Amino acid sequence: MTRPGLDTLGRRVAEKRDAALARPAHDERTAALLGLALGVTFTVCFVTGLYSHLLQQPPTWIAVPPSPAGLYRVTQGLHVATGIASIPLLLAKLWSVYPRLFSWPPFRDLGQLVERLALVVLVAGSLFMLFSGLANVERWYPWRFFFPAGHYWAAWITIGALVVHIGAKLPVVRRVLTRGAPETGAAAEPGTLTRRGFLGATATATGLLTLFTVGQTVSPLRRFVLFAPRRPDIGPQGLPVNATAGEAGVLDAATSEEYRLRITGVVDDLVLTRADLEAMDRTEAVLPIACVEGWSASARWGGVPVGSLLVAAGVERGSAVTVDVRSLERNGLYGQSVLAGDQVWADDTLLALTLDGEELHVDHGYPCRLIAGNRPGVLQTKWVGELAVR
């Protein structure tokens, strides 16, 4: 192709672009409003995600308190809900701004180069975060990396690019959203969307998607759950399970006469049967199972406080110990969890034997499982075989 041909093409693209940008659905005001909405959902999603990461990979200098017991249920419910709501918002935002991709020359100065490169990272990162998060909720893993690590590090990269983007666009947002700012774009042409129509459609899609999924956390909305992989009232004893005893390969060990709970470490080892646990003083606690995938459900658990077992083994009540809670499940990533600080001695940190007054179902962790407040479901270790005190 000859040089004049390229120029003609460039001119025609520029005309198309400018015509599109003049429409209300593509103008700066629409983009700014969608950007604000995404700024809110991304921020909530990032903060709640960090909290979840903190609980699962606690640094040594911090022990997350076991109360309020339902806090993780709220934060993780918010994490998944804002993530899902971001999907229609992001698609609308990308559609609203895509004509701007065709600007020529691609950058005028170094600042703009940095801003546009950050945009590549932001768009790619956002798509990755929402896709990988959604796939994890659906328990679909079409990749080879370890989801929590990939999702976590990509979150930092994405949020960094978002900060750059907000910094670059803040003047535009201020200009177009200031009260009484002049209308920039033209009125909608016949047959095209008005700004109100476009934003209304986006808001409706976001609202309906939220309504059809958030019931996995908010029980009054349970009957509207359409897209979530789990209804939190379906499963043995009215509570869902992620991994059954069969899937975890512990069915035989968990139901064996030979089952023993061992309390080991800096104590006189205890070796107890389920019958021994049943004979001990038991308490009840109403605590949620709150899965990282967003579903949660509350239940009444009965069992022996972990603190009582430690005292029985000779640990002074309230002393600074850490407990590795080990499952009979040997191969899983979540075959072990850690209790530290106040989590160890909280009255409602239990080795649960019953669920809503019935003997615990083997898929829920029979002979006994850990249940404690403000804790991701994957850390509520099932089929506990050992408490190692250190």
Place this chain on the structure above:
Amino acid sequence: MTPRTTLLVMAKAPVPGRVKTRLCPPCRPEDAAALAAAALADTLDVVDACGAERRILALDGEPGEWLPAGFEVVAQAGDSFPDRLAAAWSVVDGPCLQIGMDTPQITPALLDHGLDAVALRATAALGPASDGGWWSIGMRHPVPAVFAGVPMSTEWTGVRQVSALRRHGLEPEVLSELLDIDTFDDAREVAALIPRSRTAAQLALIVDRLDRRPSSSRVAVP
């Protein structure tokens, strides 16, 4: 063939000030010793009536006329109670059930059930006490080391003892739970279970004296 069984009793000679001191107050040391003597006599009567081939009294103190015939007496040895238990068990071979002197409400049938448990059904037996301790322990093949490191008289003693048995490869059969006499209220409760025993009679004398004490206390004592 059923192996030869042994019933072992751990006891203290009922000397005032050395036994049942947790009954004082309200008891005087003499009252506590008299009640201990009654409980020991009731216990030894029941042991006499059970089916064990061999009866051993591991005694802390000197035997008195309260000792019935048919008992081998060995002196307790060791400083801590776990050491004394280990020493007493080291003279035993074959299936053995061991009790103390704080549960006079036992019956020959209860002891025979425990002896059968270790002779026929299980490698060990443990009778839990209501306070978290235990009133009886049995082993088919005695392992004196199972008592090492188990703290006595705590609410977790039973759990710790069961764990210690398991760590030595023994799996205890759990026997009936009994209340053992530790406090004065325990004594009243146990005596009510065995109203025609020496324990109940002795407790009645003590209660009678305690009830009369307000009037006698008006007498000036120089």
